[in-house]
Each structure stands twice: as structure tokens, then as C-alpha cells.
Amino acid sequence: MSDNAPLRQPAPPVDNSVLRAEVAALIVAALNLEVAATDIDPQAPLYGDGLGLDSIDILEIALVVSKQYGVQLRADGEENGQIFRSLDHLTDYISAHRTK
Amino acid sequence: MAYRSGVPVRAGQFLADVRRVAASFPRGDHILNVCGDRYRFTVAFAASLLSRKVSLLPSTHTPEVIRQLKLFAADVFCITDEAQCGIDLPRVAYPERSPADRAGSAEPGDGQPVEIDAECLAAYVFTSGSTGTPLPYRKTWGRLVSCVRHEAERLGLLDGRPHTIVGTVPPQHMYGFESTVLLALQSGNAFSSGRPFYPADVCSELSSVPRPRALVTTPVHLRTLLASEVPVPVTDLILSATAPLSRNLARDVEQRCDTRLLEIYGSTETGQIACRRPAVELEWQLFRGVRLSSSEGQTWAQGGHIEQSTPLCDVVEITAEDRFLLHGRLSDLVNIAGKRSSLAYLNHQLNAIPGVRDGAFFVRDEADASLAGVTRVAALVVAPGVEVSTLTEQLRQRIDPVFLPRPLLFVDALPRNDTGKLPHEALHALAAATLKRAGAK
Numbered sequence: 056m057s058d059n060a061p062l063r064q065p066a067p068p069v070d071n072s073v074l075r076a077e078v079a080a081l082i083v084a085a086l087n088l089e090v091a092a093t094d095i096d097p098q099a100p101l102y103g104d105g106l107g108l109d110s111i112d113i114l115e116i117a118l119v120v121s122k123q124y125g126v127q128l129r130a131d132g133e134e135n136g137q138i139f140r141s142l143d144h145l146t147d148y149i150s151a152h153r154t155k
Numbered sequence: 156m157a158y159r160s161g162v163p164v165r166a167g168q169f170l171a172d173v174r175r176v177a178a179s180f181p182r183g184d185h186i187l188n189v190c191g192d193r194y195r196f197t198v199a200f201a202a203s204l205l206s207r208k209v210s211l212l213p214s215t216h217t218p219e220v221i222r223q224l225k226l227f228a229a230d231v232f233c234i235t236d237e238a239q240c241g242i243d244l245p246r247v248a249y250p251e252r253s254p255a256d257r258a259g260s261a262e263p264g265d266g267q268p269v270e271i272d273a274e275c276l277a278a279y280v281f282t283s284g285s286t287g288t289p290l291p292y293r294k295t296w297g298r299l300v301s302c303v304r305h306e307a308e309r310l311g312l313l314d315g316r317p318h319t320i321v322g323t324v325p326p327q328h329m330y331g332f333e334s335t336v337l338l339a340l341q342s343g344n345a346f347s348s349g350r351p352f353y354p355a356d357v358c359s360e361l362s363s364v365p366r367p368r369a370l371v372t373t374p375v376h377l378r379t380l381l382a383s384e385v386p387v388p389v390t391d392l393i394l395s396a397t398a399p400l401s402r403n404l405a406r407d408v409e410q411r412c413d414t415r416l417l418e419i420y421g422s423t424e425t426g427q428i429a430c431r432r433p434a435v436e437l438e439w440q441l442f443r444g445v446r447l448s449s450s451e452g453q454t455w456a457q458g459g460h461i462e463q464s465t466p467l468c469d470v471v472e473i474t475a476e477d478r479f480l481l482h483g484r485l486s487d488l489v490n491i492a493g494k495r496s497s498l499a500y501l502n503h504q505l506n507a508i509p510g511v512r513d514g515a516f517f518v519r520d521e522a523d524a525s526l527a528g529v530t531r532v533a534a535l536v537v538a539p540g541v542e543v544s545t546l547t548e549q550l551r552q553r554i555d556p557v558f559l560p561r562p563l564l565f566v567d568a569l570p571r572n573d574t575g576k577l578p579h580e581a582l583h584a585l586a587a588a589t590l591k592r593a594g595a596k
Contacts, residue, residue: 085567114379115568117353121383127355 075146078120082142085119095142102139113139125154156339157194158319159348161363164194169201170269172252176234177202179250183230187211187221187244189327190236194348195249196326197336199234204271204296210278212327214423214574216242220281227279227291273297280329282423292424293462300341302426302460303333305442307342309430310392310417312369318344318391319364322371323351328574329423330396334371354383367391373575374400377408378512387412394419396427398575399481399499401506405433420481424465425456429479441477449473470497489518489532489558498532504553505534510541513569516560517582534560535586537568564589 079092082101095101102113116139117128126149128138138148157164176198180186186203188210190196203210211231213220221243224231233242236249271277277296312318320339324331339346351360357380361368369392372380377395380387381404390412395405396419408416420439421427429439441447444459447467454471457464470482483499498516505514514536538546543563550559566589570581 112568114353114375118379118382121354121385127383127385128353129355129359130352 071143071146071150074150075142078146078149079142081119081123082116085116097142097146099142100140101142101145120149123155124149124152126152156345157197157348158345158364159192159194163345166268169198170267172198173201173205173269175252176250177206179247180206180208180234181232181245181247183208183232183245185209185211185228185231187213187216187224187231187233187242189216189233189240189242190249191325191350192236192348193322193326193335193346193350195236195251197340197346199249200326200336201269201340204275204277205269207275209276211281212278212329212332213281214328218243271296273300280332280423294426295462298460298462299333299337299426302442303337303341305444305459306333306419306427306430307338307344309440309442310369310394312338312342312344312392316367317365318342318367318369320344320346320369320371321349321351321357321360321364322346323357323376324371324373324397324574325350329426330419330421330574331371333421333427334394334396334419354380354385358385358387361388361390369394373397374404375571375573375575378404381407381411390414392417396421398571398577399503399506400433401503401511402433403507403509403511409434422465422468425461425467428456428459428461438474438478438480441479446476447471447473447479454479470499489516501532501534501554501558505536505550507553508538508541508546508549511536511538511546513537513571515569515577515582516558517586519561519586531561532558533562533564533586535564535566535569535582535589537566562590 075097076092079095082095083092121127128148130137138145156166156169180202186199186208188196188199188203190199200210211224211228213224225244231244232247233240233244234247234249235242236251240246273296275296276293277299278294279291280294282290282292307313320335322331322335324335326332326336335346338344347360347364349360351357357370357376361370366389368388368390370390371394374395374397377393377400391414393408393412393414393416395416400418405416405418408414416432416434417430418433419427420429420431427442428445429441431437431439442459445456445461446458448455448457453466454469454473455464455466472480472482474480483497489498498518501516502514505511505516514534516532516534519531519533536546543565547559547563564586566585569577570585571577
């Protein structure tokens, strides 16, 4: 609610499409999935329904992501699968927290 | 007695919570407690004891299991701490205190201790589907208590120092129920309320509680924790159960975490009955009072907290009055060319090879035309950087040639479920897919 808020430029939308394709490829490779990376719906849940990943898959991807991007996934009190609610969401999470 | 996000909860507060939650229960003598938060689960469990209700602890909450529970006990209702709970039973929302109330009350009024009769029927646990149709087993409060008191003694948790237990396993699973909830309640120790999942969460949950700390977990979580390279806070004791832990992994964990790693052996039917330190010993030592005997080609456990003599589902070699070796599950027995082995034994050999992270043998479907009438085993293995020829040579040195895997398939991970077990269907599905891909190349 600060006075100068209207003067601020809105943050430019981050284009994560390159990273998103990379993350999709990473998931497919890490889990030996029978789908093409480009066929993953960026809005669909990765956990449970949708791609049907289980909690062990998610631990596996968490590991790959930590090695590739230097980001340790955290549930922070939310449901463990929350970060995986879509490819877009996972990509945004990595984009915001990556250290490499 | 517990920590919620690092904030201690004292016994008086706990007892007040138990009375408040018990007052919210509807009629009905059976309760399905699906609270994910370990503290809320424990309060609701104690509240069910207090109001003489019986907790039902199935291994999963699939719609089919819920349907079976309703047949088992028509009056069953469910207590949950999730806003969106899809379980098809009458539901009670866990009545959480307001944050202001939680912060304000130092010592609530009704914190009088409660006495529960040892003969009180506390719970029915159900065997998981992998051993057949779910069957109920009675657990009286006295037997449950006796079991975890022996466990606490064996684990060295009765040395007068207040330990805090952090668990990655759910409180509803027999192992988590015994080794996080009951163990803390009955040994003067405390548990942490969270159920951390990602390695970074496990480490932060550990750091949020004072030492000495114990981590109650499974081989899957241990493997991920080591591979993640997140610095693990000093942890005085680590417990593993649900699936066999290879000696290699056990040694890695002890070295990297500078800790003592103990493995628990038990079953839904008997509860926990033995433990060992897999980095340094193969033999299991029975809990006090428990004894094994062989008859009718099976091993039976009796004595101690075990209500009646119970057959074990494993191949057991009794080596002393209170010690034994495990050679795999009975249903895992494989007979090829007049030689007998077990999948667990073969798995043990495979996992003991340097460079092998995980691996499992399985019996190939006889429907496979090329195998008509001949039992053959195959194996899936996770061993990045290891050559097929090296692995085969190593196996050749460990197992009889008839048990060599045909084929040996390299995969990136095994389809273990969240208790670390390998469901038969998932294993065979992965094998079929991998075989198909190998055939296509």
C-alpha cells in the first residue's frame, strides 16, 4: 500500500519457456517416461493424476533438480506434491530459486 | 512430549487437547484417523483411547480399502486435518485451537493424567495387500506399550536424556505408529509433528529440534538424503525399516552422518520384534521376551508382547536363543533346476555389489512364450557407470548360475512406493517397458 506504488513499473513477465522445455526433458529422462517431453501439458498436474508421478518419482526429480540447478526443493509445510502441481509451477519454482 | 514447528508442547497441554478432541467425537465405536500432522494424529489417537473407541489402521486409504472398512465396522467415522478430504466416510474436522489460544495458555486446567487399561482394545491394524486380502489384527493398549518399551530399551532411548524423534514415515503406518508416536509417548521422549519429505525439509526439521535427535525413516529416504548432498545436522540415531537395507548403504549413512543406524524387523501381525545394526552385523537380536521356533516348515514368533504364536512370512535361520538371520520372504522362494533360492537373497547379493544403488530380481511371467514352462529370473538394476559385463561377473561370483538374471536390465530407478516396497505390478510393468525398449534397439 505504499504511496509510490502506482509509479512502479510492473515486473516484466519472465519468459521461462526455454527452462520449461529443459525441465520437461529432465523429468522424462530421469524417470524413463514413455511420453515425449513436448507432450507434457504445462498446466496439468505432474503428481497423482495427470502424469501420474508418485512420491518416490518426486524424490527422484527433486534430486535431479538439485544437481542441475542447485535448488533444494522445499514443501515448507504445504503438501509435498504442491511444487509439482504443474510443469509451469515447477519451472517457476526452479527459476526463482536456482543458484546455477 | 512433542515439538510443533520447533515449539515444545508439554504433557498438560497435550492432555487438554486430548480431552477437547474427545469431546468433539460423534457416536460410533470405530475411528479412522487420517490426520497428517503427527501431533494431531497422536491427540486424536489418545482421544479415541480415552473415549473407548477403537482406531482402525489400514495400510492405505484407497476407495476399495475404505469400502472394506465400512463392511468391517459400519459405525466407522473419519477424523481429518485436511480441508479437502476425499474419504467417503462421515467426517470430523480436527478441532485445532486458534493460534492466539495456542500461544497464550501456559498450563491448561484439565491436565490430569489418564489411565488406560492394559486390556483395552486400542486398534485394529490390517495386513497390506501384498500378503493377500487385508486381515484385521487386534492390538490391545498393554501389548502396544510393552512392544515399544522394549524397543526404547534396545535403541538406547532410556538413558535419561530427552530425545526428539523426527519421522519421514506416516503415523498411520505400523512402523511410524510404533516408532514415532508410541515410542515417544512411552519412553519419556518427544516427537516432532512434521512429516518432512524432501531432503532439505528433513534436514530443517531435524535442526528445528534439540539434540539428542533420532530420525525414523526408510531406505528410500536415506538413499535420497545421501545423494542430495544437503548437509545433515548431527543426528544421534537413525532407524530404518519397511525394506531391507543394504550393508553398503548402511555403512555410507553411518560414515556420512557420523551416526548409529539401526534397522527394525517386524510385521503388521507381530509388531516389531527385533533389531540389528546392519553396518556391522548380519544377525538380528530379538526384543526381550520374544522367542522363535520352527515347525511345519515355518518360523513362529511368540512371547513378549506377541498375543499368540504367529507364523512369520520370512525364511528365518535361528542362530541362538535370541538371534536369527533373515533369508528373504517365503513367497519369494524361487526354484530353478532343482535349486532353491529366494528373491530377497538374490536382491541382497545384487545390492552388495559396489556401484549398485538399487536392484531387484523378479520371476519372469510364464506367459512369455520364449520361456514356456521354464522359470527364469530377471533383474532390474540401478547402477550408473557400471558395465553390464562387470556386474554379471560380480553376480557370477555370488550366486548360482541358474539364478543369473536373464536379462539384467539397467534402469534409472525402481518403482518403489512411499514405504519403500516394490509393488509386484509396478515392477513387472517397468520390466515389460524396459524389455520392449531393449528389444526395439
